[in-house]
Amino acid sequence: MNYEEIVIKIIVSGGDARSHAMKAIFKAKEGEIEVAREELVKASESLEVAHDIQTQLIQDEAAGNGKDITLLMVHAQDHLMNAMTVRDMAREFVDMYDKFSTH
Numbered sequence: 380m381n382y383e384e385i386v387i388k389i390i391v392s393g394g395d396a397r398s399h400a401m402k403a404i405f406k407a408k409e410g411e412i413e414v415a416r417e418e419l420v421k422a423s424e425s426l427e428v429a430h431d432i433q434t435q436l437i438q439d440e441a442a443g444n445g446k447d448i449t450l451l452m453v454h455a456q457d458h459l460m461n462a463m464t465v466r467d468m469a470r471e472f473v474d475m476y477d478k479f480s481t482h
Contacts, residue, residue: 387455389429395422396423396462397422397458399466400419403418403472415473422462422469423466
């Protein structure tokens with residue numbers, strides 16, 4: 380993969396993760412807690428793909444083979460961090476909906 384493809388992969392994986400996390404919240408709100416938890420797993424799997432790519436880029440840079448930082452890379456990192464935050468918050472929402480539905 381060339382650099383642009385790598386960056387796009389981070390963006391797509393982050394977007395997929397965020398979508399799964401939001402779906403988890405919607406499903407939990409509807410009382411479908413198990414489906415919501417499955418969506419959280421999917422979100423984490425998508426984040427793992429993006430994180431693995433990011434880790435490789437960091438290792439390449441540490442080895443002296445860094446790439447120029449582009450606006451596209453900044454955008455990709457923003458997507459990734461946003462997706463991680465949304466996934467973490469979605470976990471809390473799912474747990475909250477689960478707790479309230481059992482009381």
